[in-house]
Structures are given as C-alpha cells and as structure tokens.
Amino acid sequence: xxxLQFRRSLPKYAAAMVAGSVLPGFGAKVGPLRLADIDxxxxxxPDWQRIRPRLAGICxxxxxxxxxxxxxxxxxxxxxxxVPGHEIVADSDGGRVVVEPVLxxxxxxxxxxxxxxxxxxxxxxxxxxxxxxxxxxxxGYCADTGGGWSxxxxxxxxxxxxxxxxxxxxxxxxxxxxxxxxxxxxxxxVEQPSTVVVLGxxxxxxxxxxxxxxxxxxxxxxASAKHPDQRxxxxxxxxxxxxxxxxxRRAVRRMSRSPMVGDGVxxxxxxxxxxxxxxxxxxxxxxxxRPRAQVVLVGMPGRVSVDLTGLWHKEIRLIGAYAYGKESTxxxxxxxxxxxxxxxxxxxxVSATYGLDRYREAIDHAAxxxxxxxxxxxFDLRGERNR
Amino acid sequence: MSRPGFVLEVDRSTPPILFHHGExxxxxxxxxxxxxxxxxxxxxxxxxxxxxxxxxxxNPVGDSQPLPSLLRSGMxxxxxxxxxxxxxxxxxxxxxxxxxxxxxLDMAAAxxxxxxxxxxxxxxxxxxxxxxxxxxxxxxxYDSFAPHGMLTQHDAEDHDNLVLVGRTEQGEHxxxxxxxxxxxxxxxxxxxxxxxxxxxxSTMTGISxxxxxxxxxxxxxxxxxxxxxDPPNSELxxxxxxxxxxxxGAVKIFQIETTVNTDTFPxxxxxxxxxxxxxxxxxxxxxxxxxxxxxxxxxxxARSIFHGIKSPQKMTSVQAGEVEAVHKLTLENVHKQHLxxxxxxxxxxxxxxxxxxxxxxxxxxxxxxxxCLGLGxxxxxxxxxxxxxxxxxxxxxxxxxxxxxxxxxPSYIDFFEQVLTETTDPxxxxxxxxxxxxxxxxxxxxxxxxxxxxxxxxxxxxxxxxHALQHVGQVIxxxxxPRAVRRMGFKPASxxxxxxEMAEDVVGRNPSITHIHxxxxxxxxxx
Numbered sequence: 046x047x048x049l050q051f052r053r054s055l056p057k058y059a060a061a062m063v064a065g066s067v068l069p070g071f072g073a074k075v076g077p078l079r080l081a082d083i084d085x086x087x088x089x090x091p092d093w094q095r096i097r098p099r100l101a102g103i104c105x106x107x108x109x110x111x112x113x114x115x116x117x118x119x120x121x122x123x124x125x126x127x128v129p130g131h132e133i134v135a136d137s138d139g140g141r142v143v144v145e146p147v148l149x150x151x152x153x154x155x156x157x158x159x160x161x162x163x164x165x166x167x168x169x170x171x172x173x174x175x176x177x178x179x180x181x182x183x184x185g186y187c188a189d190t191g192g193g194w195s196x197x198x199x200x201x202x203x204x205x206x207x208x209x210x211x212x213x214x215x216x217x218x219x220x221x222x223x224x225x226x227x228x229x230x231x232x233x234x235v236e237q238p239s240t241v242v243v244l245g246x247x248x249x250x251x252x253x254x255x256x257x258x259x260x261x262x263x264x265x266x267x268a269s270a271k272h273p274d275q276r277x278x279x280x281x282x283x284x285x286x287x288x289x290x291x292x293x294r295r296a297v298r299r300m301s302r303s304p305m306v307g308d309g310v311x312x313x314x315x316x317x318x319x320x321x322x323x324x325x326x327x328x329x330x331x332x333x334x335r336p337r338a339q340v341v342l343v344g345m346p347g348r349v350s351v352d353l354t355g356l357w358h359k360e361i362r363l364i365g366a367y368a369y370g371k372e373s374t375x376x377x378x379x380x381x382x383x384x385x386x387x388x389x390x391x392x393x394x395v396s397a398t399y400g401l402d403r404y405r406e407a408i409d410h411a412a413x414x415x416x417x418x419x420x421x422x423x424f425d426l427r428g429e430r431n432r
Numbered sequence: 433m434s435r436p437g438f439v440l441e442v443d444r445s446t447p448p449i450l451f452h453h454g455e456x457x458x459x460x461x462x463x464x465x466x467x468x469x470x471x472x473x474x475x476x477x478x479x480x481x482x483x484x485x486x487x488x489x490x491n492p493v494g495d496s497q498p499l500p501s502l503l504r505s506g507m508x509x510x511x512x513x514x515x516x517x518x519x520x521x522x523x524x525x526x527x528x529x530x531x532x533x534x535x536x537l538d539m540a541a542a543x544x545x546x547x548x549x550x551x552x553x554x555x556x557x558x559x560x561x562x563x564x565x566x567x568x569x570x571x572x573x574y575d576s577f578a579p580h581g582m583l584t585q586h587d588a589e590d591h592d593n594l595v596l597v598g599r600t601e602q603g604e605h606x607x608x609x610x611x612x613x614x615x616x617x618x619x620x621x622x623x624x625x626x627x628x629x630x631x632x633x634s635t636m637t638g639i640s641x642x643x644x645x646x647x648x649x650x651x652x653x654x655x656x657x658x659x660x661x662d663p664p665n666s667e668l669x670x671x672x673x674x675x676x677x678x679x680x681g682a683v684k685i686f687q688i689e690t691t692v693n694t695d696t697f698p699x700x701x702x703x704x705x706x707x708x709x710x711x712x713x714x715x716x717x718x719x720x721x722x723x724x725x726x727x728x729x730x731x732x733x734a735r736s737i738f739h740g741i742k743s744p745q746k747m748t749s750v751q752a753g754e755v756e757a758v759h760k761l762t763l764e765n766v767h768k769q770h771l772x773x774x775x776x777x778x779x780x781x782x783x784x785x786x787x788x789x790x791x792x793x794x795x796x797x798x799x800x801x802x803x804c805l806g807l808g809x810x811x812x813x814x815x816x817x818x819x820x821x822x823x824x825x826x827x828x829x830x831x832x833x834x835x836x837x838x839x840x841x842p843s844y845i846d847f848f849e850q851v852l853t854e855t856t857d858p859x860x861x862x863x864x865x866x867x868x869x870x871x872x873x874x875x876x877x878x879x880x881x882x883x884x885x886x887x888x889x890x891x892x893x894x895x896x897x898x899h900a901l902q903h904v905g906q907v908i909x910x911x912x913x914p915r916a917v918r919r920m921g922f923k924p925a926s927x928x929x930x931x932x933e934m935a936e937d938v939v940g941r942n943p944s945i946t947h948i949h950x951x952x953x954x955x956x957x958x959x
Binding site: 286288289292295296298299302303304305 | 845846849850853868869872873874877
C-alpha cells in the first residue's frame, strides 16, 4: 500500500527541526517523513478490521512532528515507524466511518480496563503503552495500526463511528477536530459564562468557537484571529467580537468594562480557551482571565517559558483539554461532534485536498494555511491507486 | 501693514511648495495650473495688551456693566478659561489668559472679593499637568490658587458637582459645573484661535457634562455644520447658542475674548510662514538643516523637539461684556486675520498636516487625530462652500503612524482597534458604540484621575470629519503607514504624484487641484 511514513532517524529529525524553524512545513522536505510502498498492517485481533481512508486531515500536532517541534514528552508514547493521520473518514466493511483514534484499553485488549476507560474517559487512558499494540496514544502514532495518510490501516470496532448518508466526506473529516473542541468547551464545567475568549482561529480555534457558542452559551464570545478569512469565519461560527492577537487584552477589558491591573484585565474573562499554545498566547490568557477563573489549553503547547506569577496571584486554574471520550453528561463526545459539524457546517473549513504524491505541497499549505486563506488541508485518498 | 492671504496659480516658475508632514516637511512640485491658498501675514498685535485688557473690562460691550461694578466683597466669583487646546502651538509666556486673569484678579482684590476660584474648562479633554498649567497661567496665579484647591480642572464626571440648569425648548440638557453656575459672577476667558471658538460654545463645551455635550457633539449636528468654522451656518453653534442663552438667563456671565495673530512659529522655523519664492538663503539653509536633522532622529525625538516650540503669537484684540456682543466683535477680528477669498471649488484638495492639533499638545497626533485634523479642522476651514467639490478627493500628507499615547488617548486605541474594524460609518458608530464607550467606568476613572481624554472623545474625533466623509469621494494619505490608513477606510500613497494619479480615478483626468498652505491658519471664503 502507499503511505506517508515517519521513521525514526535522528539526523533527519535534526534537519527537520532546523528547516522547520526557518520555514514552517519545510521539515517535510528534509525530515523523516517519506512516501513509500509498504505492507498493509496486520489485524491485531478479532475485533479489528481493515479500513481504507477517504480523507485524512493534517493537524497542528502532525505539523509539529514533521517540523521537529514535538515535545520529548511523546517519545515513550509513540512507536516507530508510524503512518501519521488521525483525522480520518474511511470506508469500512459496514460503510463510511469516522475513526476515534485514541488507542485506549479496549483496542489494546486490556480487560479489566483502567479506571479512566471504565469511566468513559478514554482520552485519559494510562495504558497507551501496554497491551497487544505497540505504544501509541492514537492511531497515527502507533507502528501497529497505520494512520490516515495511507490507503489502508486497521481500526478496532470501538473506534469506528458510522457516518450518516447525508454527511459529506469533507464534513466527516472534521468530526475528530470538532470532538476535541466539544471536549474543550465542556472541560471548564461552567454554564452561560459572561465573557469567554478563544485565542487563535486556526482549525482548533474555529471549532472551539463553534463548540463554545453552542455548548457554553456565553454572554460575549471574543476571539482573536490573525488573518482576514479567519476573522470572517470566527464571526460566522459564533464569535461576537474578533480582534487581532495583539489587541485582545484591550478588547477583553472593554467588553468586560473592567479596570486594568498592571498588564492584566481586572475582571476579565470567565474562561479563556488557548487554541494556540505559544508562550505569548498563554501569557495573554493569564492576563485576560479573571481571578479564580479558568484557562483551558486546547492547542498543544510543548515547552514554553511563561511567567506564572499571575496564575499564582489570581488563583487561576490552568487546565488541559485533550481528545475526547464521554462527557460529564454521559454523552459520547463524538456523538456531540457529529451534531456540531452538521449544525455549524464545519465541512466548509476544509480548504484544500491533495493526493499523497503532493504531500510536500500539502504540508507546506497546511503549515501556512492562515496566511493563505485556508483552514483545514486534507489528503484525499479516494483516487489513490492500490486502494 | 501685513499682506493679506491670496491664491497663487502655479506655473512652471513656481518653486516646490512646502507641505507640513507631521514632525517634518515635504517640498512638493504641484502641477501647473494648481492653486495654492496662502494665509495672510500676521496682523499687527496690540501695542499695549494690558492696557487694552483694562480698557475692555472697563468698557464692556452689550448689556453689561464694567467689570469693577460687578465685583463686591462677599461675592462668589468664578473664572473659567479655555484649556491648552488653544492656541496652537502653545504661545510664549505670558499667555493671553495669564494677562487677562491677572488684571481681573487685581480688580477683584481691589473690590474685596475673596471667594475666587479658577476652573480650567477642558470639557472632556485630559487634565493638564502642573508644568502645563504654570506655562498657561504663570507661576504667580498657579502658586496663589492651586495649592489651596482654588484652581481646579472641570470634571464632567463629578456628578455631585454638576447642576442641571434647565432644558432648552428642543429638550437639550444644560448641565454644568456647579461652582460656575452657583457663582454670583462667572467670568469666562478665552483665546479665540479660529472662528469655531468662543461665544456660548465656550461654556457649553468647557464646563458641561457628557449629557449636555451629546446634544451638539453628534454626527447629525456635524453633518449639518457647513462649516463649523462659520457659526451662522453651523448646527454645532445653533445648539450651543440655544443652550448658552438658557445659561445666560440663569447666571451672570462676563465674557472676555481675545484673538491672536498668525505669527505661529519662532524665528528658527521662519520659513514656515513665508511664501516659497521669497525664501532667503537663510530660510533655505534653515529648511535644509531642519529637514535633514529631523530625518535622522527617531520620531520620538522629533516630536519632543516640535512640542518644545512655543509660538510667538501675539494678542490682536480683546473684548469683554455680554457673550454674544463680545463674540460678534471677536469673530470680526478673527476674520480680519484669517479670511482669504477663493473663487470656485476644486476637484482635488491637498493639505500637509503638521505635528499638532488641539488634542495632542505634548502628545502624539495618532491616526484618529490625523483624520480629525484633516477632515475635521482643515476641511472645514471654509465659509460659503467647501473648498473641494462634492465627490472630490482630499489628499492629506502625514506619516500617520499606528501609534497612540497610552496615557492620553486610551479609548482612542480601542476605538481604532475595535470600532473601525467593524465600520467607519459615523452614524453606525454613534448608534452602536458611543454609549458603551462613554459610560465605561475604566475610561471615566482614567479621565478623572489620570491624564486621559474621556472615553467618548475618540468618537468626537470621527464625528468631526463626518461632514467631509459625507462630501468627498475619496481620501488619500501620502506617506502614511498603509495599515493605519486602510483601517480608517482611506487609501495610502507613497508620493503626491501617486496620490494625484489615484485621485484621477475618482474625479477624472486633469483635475483642478488646490493646496491649502496651512498653518499658519486661514479661513477660505469660497464663492
């Protein structure tokens, strides 16, 4: 089968790190990612089946890996070589499916499951290096399962969600990022907050805006966006006010009609969703959130240097939001995500498709999506040979 | 005898024309056939201003008694005065206000008046600092009043110290400074820099509240002020006159108005006041030295150099007594200095904007103030018809940096970042955003306790250009920072030549072009 494969190669990884730091996406040209004909992955067990990806998205975490920017935190929880791609709509034995990629206790054949999986909190599974699979937190990071950037992969029955007939592939491929956004929106556990801020308006940010608007019902939703198309989409998806990143502190101050305290907004936002994950965005988040309120890290941050004095002084809760599972209401996040994609028409966020042959262009486009007026770039496997 | 202002028709022998350009200048070659409007040379100042002031106070105009007969022991006397927005640049000491107030205080002392307070009538402007007050009033007045709390700066948000005097027949609230309206006599001292200033507008803006100001500081009013430099045809003035008459019926007012000549720049910048073909070798050397030096220093340094300029303007008249009778004479004296007859409108109006306007003394002429100075003040420097025809193009020359003074203009930053990204339509802005900014507790706090303009003041800057925005087809800024220029809905151009080419897309080929050679200030009498 044809697949983009990420191999363990320290020299190439170092080259990607250097290249990616100069030009985002350049790691695809010099790094360990390669297009290859490889064997299809074997079925790990009886509950598994072979699926054939139709569309597979390029995510920010994929780009970090390709450009050598990933945190070393991931080293023990991935296995090489792996085929990236965890935002997947595919053909299965029973029709089109979306993959819930977390490789938790069930796919790993671990019974009884860990306490988190038992509670439905599969994103928090602590057995992601154990069981019948090689380590890997998700499909797309595990040597045994393959990933979406290929013509074939394997998936456990518990990972598959049927796609309604009236949902397009483009919409279906947005279900996984939408599920992340829904989970993030549910993480703070607040209802109808007065002011919410979403920092960043890439795929994660835009999906989070849509999820927050529908799940939290905020009084005012302020978003920051770098590029004109992002600003337009942010407003369409539910933001009340969209400002440039450098303007967000003043915008929050004005909307909350609060005093400034030093560089921070005195009675700022009740919840801030940081969908960027940079030192600057976290710093902004800590300065615009009100005391005793919450900052949710939705974008994958990596190693950053941030002054946490404000967090200490304002008694801010800094919480992470990773993946999905069951929400506190007992609903499956993916079920909510299907609804969100349909309600908010998130399929429109798919801006460009590429075949595997043009993977370098695809990565370059995805790495510079905002400035080129794009949001989500995906691989289109529907026309690939050997499929 | 000073030479009057006039209109030059550019021909091939005309030297490049000086354009102010923020903290710098440009020499621009205008196409043959263009017109340049030059201001009058400074009229002769009063030979003995102190004697003229005494004479005015003893011989008031209108229905008013001489000042000494209005003063008595035991009375409550308040003297309000214009703030440092006028004149521009701030004048060399002694300022007209210092001269007038020192004489008024002498008369008050002679009459045994001991309850005297001075109020800086800065309306919704920022408070002045101690050095700024000392410069304006002199150390003697400052040291006699400020330490005792008897020199105050009007606080339009101090509701305990505002009084609703009444409402006009049109429903306009006349709400003013309590001390001023509960005094036995209110003396108002002004510096009438341009024809917009003075009369009832002084009290109705300087010592009033937002609730009062919004009756005349609004988009509809400004769109129907044609121009606001011509009071009889200005809705701004119609409203303030109605309100002022109501006040005059409730409080005894003694108005003292002064005018200044257009001797605007000190000798080292003398070339700015001359017609280019009359520049001497020294003027050319000064221009070159100044321009080259300014090119080499950062804008911050250039700004501090310019804001150090104190103008040699001199008092040309003083009149005192009943408000309207006084102001009639004042306007005649302003017109003597400023009026320049101009025949016909133009397709393209060009103007070079200087470093300072009324709202950035010792501060930054930020992009909103550029808009206000160009499309508000300079565009409205007409009587009769606008200098530029309906649908014509205005070309401003100014660096227009995306730069704001964070202490003086905090709400301006938010207006620029958060309002103009949604709309540049003054009516929509007024409807959707004004109330929110005007009542924002943080802006109110900064206005009252720091040195910030009131939260709503940024809106007034935009409204000041509302008539121009309605009238012109396009606005182009030469040399402006493109991002800042576009944020305001205008077009950036690198050079005047580019701007004139862009203008042709709007007004057609070979347009008529008129440049206003300002400052020094003039008022075009367009027929």
